[in-house]
Amino acid sequence: MAVIAPAERAGTTGARGLVPALLVLLGALSSLVGLSWDVQWHVDVGPDTFFTLPHLFIYAGSALTGLTALTVVLRTTVAERAGREVDAAVGGRAVGVFGKTFAAPVAYLVTGTSAAVFLVYGLWDQWWHGVYGFDATIDSPPHIGLLLSVSATIIGSLMTFAVVAERERWGRAGVFLAVAMLVAFCTITSLAFSSANLGVNAVDISIAFTTVMLLLTATSFFRRPGAALLTAVTVAGVQAVLWVFTPWATTTYADSVGLPVRDYVEGVPAMPNLIPMSLLGVALVVELARRGRWSARVLAPTLGAVGAVVITALAPVQRLITRGFPIVDLGALALTCVVAALFGLLAGFLGWRFGVMLRALIPTNAAPAEEGVR
Structure with missing residues (x-):
């Protein structure tokens, strides 16, 4: 893909950049809410079909992000062909797609491509339901593809806000919210490792890895005091909203369609409970260390290792408090923490580098002089 050099302007993007960014974020949020609802449905009610209300939330979110990205790409293409200046603060610099047939701002290229891939996996999921009927598990092959596609969509949303974060307050708020949504979403993707028999809790390691990596991505991107703590607070806010909404929506929807809720329902929402509550403590450690x-x-790698160990070690404690699951094998927990520390080193390195990559999206005439790395 060839880079199309835009005429970058020093002014703010205003509503022109805000509206599509918010639409993409709203679509990603719809998919996140739908996923949490769908997971709870599997836990509290049982198998489902393709056409359910939680699925509608997921697919509507992807449709909204895809159509928004397509609209931005078409408008950018028309402007570029007409010789008008293309503001790089709307989704980043434009790149040529299909031999420069289209000019696509890089953030919306990621978002649109992810939505298109999601559609392919959605068709596969419909075929899967047609062949096998009810779905009894969240980690079926088409579901994993759908989850990864939505994760990429949220990354695209993060990119749209990162482009303007230095000049717009709503851009900074969007970055925090997009990172928090990605932390929540990746907890379900981590369940793909639930069947791995490796002598360690691979799910806890995966959740710790992605959570710490994203926390340090936000810290590296902003490079300001309080960035890590604000990220953790935003994650906690998303967790709280899902914690209240998910069981209520599941019960209400089950009642409306005449399906019973299982007798052994615990009242603890499944997906929100996977989000590490210990992240606030890890964020405080990051803030203190960066002084x-x-x-x-x-x-960065050191903080990644420390954060991963803290999250992994306290995950069983969180399950003990919220669901009453006892901690039975301290030896396996210790080994899991050791492995988590190794992956945490990588998470810290990648998180910091990803933050640097996000800063590279900012138009050069919009970014202030960068602070020295401490």
Whole structure:
């Protein structure tokens, strides 16, 4: 894909960049809510078919993000062909697609491509239901593809806000919310490892890895005091909303269609309970550590390892408090923490680099002088 050099302007994007960014975020939020609802449906009610209300939320969210991305790409293409200046603050610099047939801002290219891939997996999911009937598990092959597609869509949404985060307050708020949504969404994707028999809890390791990586991505991107803590607070806010909405929506919908809720329902929402509550403590550690003068090459992996161990070690404690699951095998927990520390080193390194990559999306004439890395 060839880069199409836009005429970048120093002014703010205003509503022109805000509206499509919010529409993409709204679509991603709809998919997140639908997923949490769908997971709870599987837990509290049982198998489902393709056409359910939670599925409608998921698919409507993807449709909204896809149509928004398509609209932005078409408008950008028309403007570029007419010789009008293309503001790089609307989704980032435009790149040529299909031999420069289209000019697509990079953030909306990611979002639109993810929505298109989601449609393919959606058709596969419909075929899957047609062949096998009810779905009894969240981690079927088409579901994993759908989850990864929506995760990529949220990444695209994160990119749209990152482009304007230096100049617009709503851009900064969008980055925090998109990162928090991605943390929540990746907990379900981590369930793909639930059947792995490796002597360690691979699901807890995967959740710790993605959570710490995303926390440090936001920290690296903003490079300001309080960024890690604000990220953790936003994650906690998303967790609280899903915690209240998910069981209520599941019970209400089951009653409306005349289906009974299982007798052993615990009242603890499944997906929100996967989100690490210990993230606030990890964020405080990150904030304290960054007060000193450290090389990011050393500090980021170190914080990643520490954060991953804290989240992994406290995950069984969270399950004990919320669901009463006892901690029975301390040896396996210790080994899981050791493996989590190794993956945490990688998470810290990748998280910091991803933050640097997000900063590269900011138009050069919009970004202030970058602070030195501490």
